[in-house]
Amino acid sequence: MGAFRRAPPHHRHRGVRLGAPCPWIGPVQVQTLPKRGFWARNQRRLAPWLFLAPGIAFFLVYVILPVFQSFNLSLYEWDGLGAKEYLGLRNYEDLYWEFVDRDAFFISLKNNLIWLFLYLLAIPGGLFIALFLNQNVWGIRLYKSLFFFPFVISQVVVGLVFAWFYDPAFGLLNVALGWIGLGPINVLGDENLVTYGIIAAGLWPQTAYCMILYLTGLNAVDPEQIEAGRLDGAKGLRMLWHIILPQLRPATFIAFVVTIIGALRSFDLISIMTQGGPFGSSRVLAFYMFEVALSEYGFRMGYGAAIAVVLFLIMLCFIAYFLWSMWREEKGH
Amino acid sequence: ELTGDLKIFLDTSNPAPRATMEKMIADFQEAHPDLNIETTVIDREAYKTQIRNFLTANAPDVANWYAANRMKPFVDAGLFEDVSDLWAEAEIADNLASTKGAMTIDGKQWGVPYTYYQWGVYYRKDIYDDLGLSEPTDWDSFKANCQAIVDSGKACFTIGTKYLWTAGGWFDYLNMRTNGFDFHMALAAGEVSWEDERVKQTFANWRELIDMGAFIDNHQTYSWQEALPFMVQGDAAGYLMGNFAVAPLREAGLTDDQLDFYQFPAINPDVELAEDAPTDTFHIPANATNKEAAREFLRFVVSADVQTEINNGKNLGQLPVNAASMVDDDKFLNEGFKMLSSNSPGGVAQFWDRDAPAEMAKVSMEGFQEFMVKPDNLDRILAKLERARQRIYK
Amino acid sequence: MFPRPIEKSTPAARVAYKTLLPVALLFWLLPLLAVAVFSVKPDADFTSGNYWGWPSSFEALNNYGKVFFASDMPRYLLNSVLITVPTVIGAVALSTMTGFALGIYKFRGNLLIFFMFIAGNFVPFQILMVPVRDLTLEMGLYNTKTGLVLFHIAFQTGFCTLFMRNFIRALPFELIEAARVEGVSEIRIFRYVVLPLMRPAIAALSVLIFTFIWNDYFWAVVLTQGAESQPVTAGITSFNAQYRAAYHLMSAGSIVAALPPVLMFFLMQRHFIAGLTLGAVK
Amino acid sequence: MTGLILNGAIKRYGEVQVIHGIDLTIDHGEFCVFVGPSGCGKSTLLRMIAGLEETSDGTIHIGARDVTQLDPAERGVSMVFQTYALYPHMTVAENMGFGLKMNGVPRAEIKQKVSEAARILKLDEYLSRKPKALSGGQRQRVAIGRAIVRGPEVFLFDEPLSNLDAELRVEMRVEIARLHQEIGATMIYVTHDQVEAMTLADKIVVLRAGRIEQVGAPLDLYRDPDNKFVAGFIGSPSMNFLDGQIEGEGKVAVPALSRSISVPASLCSGTGAVTVGLRPEHLELDQSGSDAVVELTEALGGVSYAHLVCAGGEKMIVEERGDHRTRVGDRVAVRFDPARAMLFDAKTEARLR
Amino acid sequence: MTGLILNGAIKRYGEVQVIHGIDLTIDHGEFCVFVGPSGCGKSTLLRMIAGLEETSDGTIHIGARDVTQLDPAERGVSMVFQTYALYPHMTVAENMGFGLKMNGVPRAEIKQKVSEAARILKLDEYLSRKPKALSGGQRQRVAIGRAIVRGPEVFLFDEPLSNLDAELRVEMRVEIARLHQEIGATMIYVTHDQVEAMTLADKIVVLRAGRIEQVGAPLDLYRDPDNKFVAGFIGSPSMNFLDGQIEGEGKVAVPALSRSISVPASLCSGTGAVTVGLRPEHLELDQSGSDAVVELTEALGGVSYAHLVCAGGEKMIVEERGDHRTRVGDRVAVRFDPARAMLFDAKTEARLR
Numbered sequence A: 001m002g003a004f005r006r007a008p009p010h011h012r013h014r015g016v017r018l019g020a021p022c023p024w025i026g027p028v029q030v031q032t033l034p035k036r037g038f039w040a041r042n043q044r045r046l047a048p049w050l051f052l053a054p055g056i057a058f059f060l061v062y063v064i065l066p067v068f069q070s071f072n073l074s075l076y077e078w079d080g081l082g083a084k085e086y087l088g089l090r091n092y093e094d095l096y097w098e099f100v101d102r103d104a105f106f107i108s109l110k111n112n113l114i115w116l117f118l119y120l121l122a123i124p125g126g127l128f129i130a131l132f133l134n135q136n137v138w139g140i141r142l143y144k145s146l147f148f149f150p151f152v153i154s155q156v157v158v159g160l161v162f163a164w165f166y167d168p169a170f171g172l173l174n175v176a177l178g179w180i181g182l183g184p185i186n187v188l189g190d191e192n193l194v195t196y197g198i199i200a201a202g203l204w205p206q207t208a209y210c211m212i213l214y215l216t217g218l219n220a221v222d223p224e225q226i227e228a229g230r231l232d233g234a235k236g237l238r239m240l241w242h243i244i245l246p247q248l249r250p251a252t253f254i255a256f257v258v259t260i261i262g263a264l265r266s267f268d269l270i271s272i273m274t275q276g277g278p279f280g281s282s283r284v285l286a287f288y289m290f291e292v293a294l295s296e297y298g299f300r301m302g303y304g305a306a307i308a309v310v311l312f313l314i315m316l317c318f319i320a321y322f323l324w325s326m327w328r329e330e331k332g333h
Numbered sequence B: 001e002l003t004g005d006l007k008i009f010l011d012t013s014n015p016a017p018r019a020t021m022e023k024m025i026a027d028f029q030e031a032h033p034d035l036n037i038e039t040t041v042i043d044r045e046a047y048k049t050q051i052r053n054f055l056t057a058n059a060p061d062v063a064n065w066y067a068a069n070r071m072k073p074f075v076d077a078g079l080f081e082d083v084s085d086l087w088a089e090a091e092i093a094d095n096l097a098s099t100k101g102a103m104t105i106d107g108k109q110w111g112v113p114y115t116y117y118q119w120g121v122y123y124r125k126d127i128y129d130d131l132g133l134s135e136p137t138d139w140d141s142f143k144a145n146c147q148a149i150v151d152s153g154k155a156c157f158t159i160g161t162k163y164l165w166t167a168g169g170w171f172d173y174l175n176m177r178t179n180g181f182d183f184h185m186a187l188a189a190g191e192v193s194w195e196d197e198r199v200k201q202t203f204a205n206w207r208e209l210i211d212m213g214a215f216i217d218n219h220q221t222y223s224w225q226e227a228l229p230f231m232v233q234g235d236a237a238g239y240l241m242g243n244f245a246v247a248p249l250r251e252a253g254l255t256d257d258q259l260d261f262y263q264f265p266a267i268n269p270d271v272e273l274a275e276d277a278p279t280d281t282f283h284i285p286a287n288a289t290n291k292e293a294a295r296e297f298l299r300f301v302v303s304a305d306v307q308t309e310i311n312n313g314k315n316l317g318q319l320p321v322n323a324a325s326m327v328d329d330d331k332f333l334n335e336g337f338k339m340l341s342s343n344s345p346g347g348v349a350q351f352w353d354r355d356a357p358a359e360m361a362k363v364s365m366e367g368f369q370e371f372m373v374k375p376d377n378l379d380r381i382l383a384k385l386e387r388a389r390q391r392i393y394k
Numbered sequence C: 001m002f003p004r005p006i007e008k009s010t011p012a013a014r015v016a017y018k019t020l021l022p023v024a025l026l027f028w029l030l031p032l033l034a035v036a037v038f039s040v041k042p043d044a045d046f047t048s049g050n051y052w053g054w055p056s057s058f059e060a061l062n063n064y065g066k067v068f069f070a071s072d073m074p075r076y077l078l079n080s081v082l083i084t085v086p087t088v089i090g091a092v093a094l095s096t097m098t099g100f101a102l103g104i105y106k107f108r109g110n111l112l113i114f115f116m117f118i119a120g121n122f123v124p125f126q127i128l129m130v131p132v133r134d135l136t137l138e139m140g141l142y143n144t145k146t147g148l149v150l151f152h153i154a155f156q157t158g159f160c161t162l163f164m165r166n167f168i169r170a171l172p173f174e175l176i177e178a179a180r181v182e183g184v185s186e187i188r189i190f191r192y193v194v195l196p197l198m199r200p201a202i203a204a205l206s207v208l209i210f211t212f213i214w215n216d217y218f219w220a221v222v223l224t225q226g227a228e229s230q231p232v233t234a235g236i237t238s239f240n241a242q243y244r245a246a247y248h249l250m251s252a253g254s255i256v257a258a259l260p261p262v263l264m265f266f267l268m269q270r271h272f273i274a275g276l277t278l279g280a281v282k
Numbered sequence D, E: 001m002t003g004l005i006l007n008g009a010i011k012r013y014g015e016v017q018v019i020h021g022i023d024l025t026i027d028h029g030e031f032c033v034f035v036g037p038s039g040c041g042k043s044t045l046l047r048m049i050a051g052l053e054e055t056s057d058g059t060i061h062i063g064a065r066d067v068t069q070l071d072p073a074e075r076g077v078s079m080v081f082q083t084y085a086l087y088p089h090m091t092v093a094e095n096m097g098f099g100l101k102m103n104g105v106p107r108a109e110i111k112q113k114v115s116e117a118a119r120i121l122k123l124d125e126y127l128s129r130k131p132k133a134l135s136g137g138q139r140q141r142v143a144i145g146r147a148i149v150r151g152p153e154v155f156l157f158d159e160p161l162s163n164l165d166a167e168l169r170v171e172m173r174v175e176i177a178r179l180h181q182e183i184g185a186t187m188i189y190v191t192h193d194q195v196e197a198m199t200l201a202d203k204i205v206v207l208r209a210g211r212i213e214q215v216g217a218p219l220d221l222y223r224d225p226d227n228k229f230v231a232g233f234i235g236s237p238s239m240n241f242l243d244g245q246i247e248g249e250g251k252v253a254v255p256a257l258s259r260s261i262s263v264p265a266s267l268c269s270g271t272g273a274v275t276v277g278l279r280p281e282h283l284e285l286d287q288s289g290s291d292a293v294v295e296l297t298e299a300l301g302g303v304s305y306a307h308l309v310c311a312g313g314e315k316m317i318v319e320e321r322g323d324h325r326t327r328v329g330d331r332v333a334v335r336f337d338p339a340r341a342m343l344f345d346a347k348t349e350a351r352l353r
């Protein structure tokens, strides 16, 4: 670290007095000509690595390496206790058969797709609310924050709340259905409804998230373009479609990315609301893998890793898409 | 005289059992003043995963766990000490014979039990009395009772299958009563096909109850505790459960006059009655440092007096494992003890998720739950379980 | 502004809008309001089936008192604080540095490293589960708050770096050049020029990370167990088990668990929204 | 002396070369302005001198020192940026003293130097304000103050006034001229504003596409440009260019005006195409002829500009003063003193002289 | 005809009134320019005409129609914005055709109109590009094209050139003038650029603080301003103002020049303080006197400006042309034709005439 120390005083004011002293501010030395130590000579080249080192180290150890370890682990059978047994692709083969037999893996995958598609409803939903709230009336800021509220709460709480909402005996849903003369339904107990029920719960905070993204996006919409549109005779929906939405593309993009990722990562809600049930019909890959690897009846680490790898490969499509568009943007600059 | 450190890990995190254990350890300490005992109590659910870590990483000298298949992974991984020597000692060999099987793998014993409890039907005696029913003694009276209850607008049985294992209890009883203990164990060990006619018979019996409307609706959304209020409020007349259900039922206000117990009646008169009686155990980790003190502690735990003390109604409120102990004077304990010691000729099972390997237990209990909701899916469910069996028991 | 400002439409539309707002909000927050009402109801209301009616008596003190003084809730809350605060500090510290390095310097591999952080940020974290758990075990940090904090810091660094780097990119580069011309060393440029300018970003990011971490459940379940180290999200589930069907206590517990991020959000609302704009939409 | 010498300075970005070997000497105390069209490399060259861009080839000397490899801080230069680049979180005084502080100058000395600079720039009242509480002109002054405080040998300005509005720009331009007179340091100034270049410079360097087209005093460039590019670039409105043809004997035919003009014979060696350059202010209109039609007039008050279209479609601009002005549609004759016309080689665009 | 009439137009933002009752008639085909200092309400007035701001009071007629309450799209106006406001996600052709498309014009007709406009504006090659692939000038042309395509009765421009650099600004200015000649529509143009106002306008409206100061043809405003504000605002460099004192009898004492000047007696009723206005281009310098010292000279080539300081510290700017120019430090006399001096009441600032 010696290089960091300031040069000793006699060096500092060695100050080669070049040229005429600048008369306007009294004698001026060229500020410092410290001995050009290694650091001084190379600081611009070394500084970034110095700043990056801790971040990269952490990230490598905790994120990047584990991804590869998981790939590796998925080739083994391991219960977390004894020795690992090399299986080759057997875990994947098992997954394949589970898929063919429409077992847990198939259900998880299917549910993941349902999540993916339905979760995207958060985007139009968020846009709708954002449009509704993008006004300037008294107290609107408070309204905006309150609408955003669900996103701030833990999914655990959201899960509990919705579980009560759906409760077949006293849930508000059935009370409401009763009002309009429909029979009680047990959303979380019906294998055909359960996934949709959980997604609805997940859509609640996610819509709030998309809403805030769109609100910030709407803030950035160029008012002159709206005015140009008005002069051009675009109104209402046509204005929205032709002029506003194209400008909201960055917000839509981010909303899309976070929603997809949220859908693929979905774990908390399922774990809280149904534990994957009834009879495993609400599982998704993320939950299934946790169940297989770390739950009370699990500890098939290799198999869990294989599921994670499949999930990762799906996600990789989206990561690649995201990086690609970021790269394009970077190059564009 | 024992010296050194003795590290004990416990999962008895609920207040009552925790106090019981701490008292017992204090007594042990008194007898061995030079021993430095250190007790760690871990949350019961957490313990189930944490044990995998501490057995390898920093092993205590004593740890509690469960019998039968539940301890198999650790035995296989060489993480539990072989304590066959203890079981060779007369005191234990004589008095604990009934549980020896549950502690045995590969012909060796890997720990000692410290408590167990009966399963059976807890029911609302007042409702039975109102309807003029009495405890059933065979399958027909069982069904007839049930029909009467259903006709009165109630469910015969409450159950919450959200966490699956409660359905395992029903399967245990129906299968043991239909096909007998040995067949049940063979099924758990993967030796019988799930598509075997005998298995199907079990499910056919079960289906009779389901079709009758014996069980409460929407049980798949409740945990076992959430199913209790149905019984408390009189919407359901009975609960097939372990003895631990008694405490919350009493807490909820049911008196001993309202609450009663009967043994699950015979279905197939040709098979002997067998019971579920899950056993909780103590083990010495293979990596323990003070195994001598640990063995002494195990001896202490199973000794007749200690067993009497810790299992009494004020403490664990369960059954002592030592034949020489006294069973506390509690209505349910007495009935249970009597049932297990004299009316369970077929044998004593641990419980489905302890007798079957974890993975099979998980898949099958999911199937049971599905069956209870959608009995028509039986063939598909059994086919799936059969596939799982072929994969799991290689 | 789109849609057209409501002040410019007819008075009828204005009134309609202003009445619609609270109604819509009510519907939107209905589930939460229900929980809030649950939390002040007496136990008796549930046994008597009065789930959705007006509370027969207000038991807020009683219920919340039980949560605070007769359960592990305070313990869990404290854990959450002890996990969240160090994570926020750590992640923000690491990412200001990485963001600075990636935002200011042109060097080979810059974009590659940046993309590594982004890609890592979007990895399904389940794939990290088993190896990270083993790593934590090996380090002897399993079931410790430290273990959880270290992982959270590392994982959040991905997102934070993306955020910080974009923010720094938006700073005028001339500021750094001006400092270089004046002979300020790179480290001092970071300390005296860039860091003070990043204050809004740091504030925004802190709030964001705070809510992320506070609400984390998955990793809490994977890396910790039991009341001595689990955060409140995990705690609330065992709280659940502890109180079985005591809905009033569970509701009160949920509200208590949700409160800190909500408070944080309201206090720092501006930063929070700014944060989303800065880090995400850009 | 602390002049500045560039010797074959070259800048490459990867494959692309944007500065092609600049040789330039700037004397001590000189005010040198770089002008040229956008993208010609003015900023790049300035940043090479500052040390913010590495010099790919060639050398840069400041005074006697070769600074080509030195860090910006060690070159004894100060730079004023187009966007001012003030540190928004520091007060005016802190902004100005920051460089000194970071270099370990004692506090008292910093204070003294800052207040001296503030006095020169009339910033005394604002020393404890943050930049965002200042107007554009004041900010620009702070930026200059920050440069002054370090007492550099060379001041570098990169379009320092282009973010100001027209009125302030005039004011600050005068300010900078006064400052240069007062402190007499070497200054290098990049702009694309004609007026700034003409009024401030001792020496203008006209750049095109990374090369120097001409160096000289402002009026020398105006009166005696080396080539068509410089002639067209300096002076506003731009010089009119008409195609011409040497007819030998000091005669150049200008088809646009359908006549020939006489030029010194020395200029017309051989035959060939030339371009004739005529400044708007050297032309006069006369209603009596019909060389061209007035297409548009722009009256600015004291002066107006007539946009003409000649018979062949060529366009010209003529400055008119005084009270008589032509009107759109007028047919006019264009008169001028042939001695003021400039000739350029049509191919090489070099001035013929 | 499609002229435009404002009648007592008022704009209030809540409590604040920013436009105080404007009465203005713009004839069909006229090119009308709004000028005035920043914040005086030029844009607001233009936007009221466009219908983008509601008119709080008064009426606006376009042609014979009262459009005060109509939607922007129904008024038959087109607007060109300072930032162009092109739709970034549409191609040039789509941008230009968007308004027609929204009004349900058949596709073939749109196509034909767009290509017609593109021809006029020389945009044919760029029709399928997105705006971000265009230069500033091309974007501005697209914005104008978009306005043309809809064939409006009135064109509105809000500082359309202020985002362009100096050179392009000149070019586009000429373009707009040509366009006006070609299509002959009514145009209203907001700018704060002197030169644009003077060169483009048929009629200039000088605004100050939401009120009209004077309306007239450019040269009328230049030659015959109604008040000191207009006099100072029109003309560049600005008119020099010197304090004066009426001495009666057509004599005004000007202490700065230590002499009196004679003015028509009609102007000097009574005694009192006046302001004497002298345009830089009407002054001449003479080395023989010593009214003032040259503080700074700015030589722009054909013209230079001498900045003088008078004995009493007053500053003046004098335009010099021709070959003889003064130099810094010269002591000079200032000469002028007293008939060209203007007198303003020192208090009301109204022109005395």
Ligand SMILES: Nc1ncnc2c1ncn2[C@@H]1O[C@H](COP(=O)(O)OP(=O)(O)OP(=O)(O)O)[C@@H](O)[C@H]1O
Pocket (backbone or CB within 6 Å): D013, D016, D018, D036, D037, D038, D039, D040, D041, D042, D043, D044, D045, D192
């Ligand atoms: N980092 C870079 N990589 C590649 N080319 C560059 C880079 N920076 C500048 N250039 C190119 O170098 C040339 C000179 O750029 P420079 O900024 O010096 O022009 P300029 O004369 O200052 O123009 P302006 O008047 O617009 O500021 C331009 O053609 C530009 O495209």
Ligand SMILES: Nc1ncnc2c1ncn2[C@@H]1O[C@H](COP(=O)(O)OP(=O)(O)OP(=O)(O)O)[C@@H](O)[C@H]1O
Pocket (backbone or CB within 6 Å): E013, E016, E018, E036, E037, E038, E039, E040, E041, E042, E043, E044, E045, E192
């Ligand atoms: N929405 C508004 N609310 C209140 N006052 C406003 C609003 N919009 C403009 N103003 C005020 O109206 C006055 C006129 O503004 P306007 O934009 O028309 O000025 P301008 O002449 O166009 O100025 P510039 O030359 O800077 O564009 C200003 O004083 C401004 O502060």
Ligand SMILES: [Mg+2]
Pocket (backbone or CB within 6 Å): D042, D043, D044
């Ligand atoms: Mg430049």
Ligand SMILES: [Mg+2]
Pocket (backbone or CB within 6 Å): E042, E043, E044
């Ligand atoms: Mg304006």
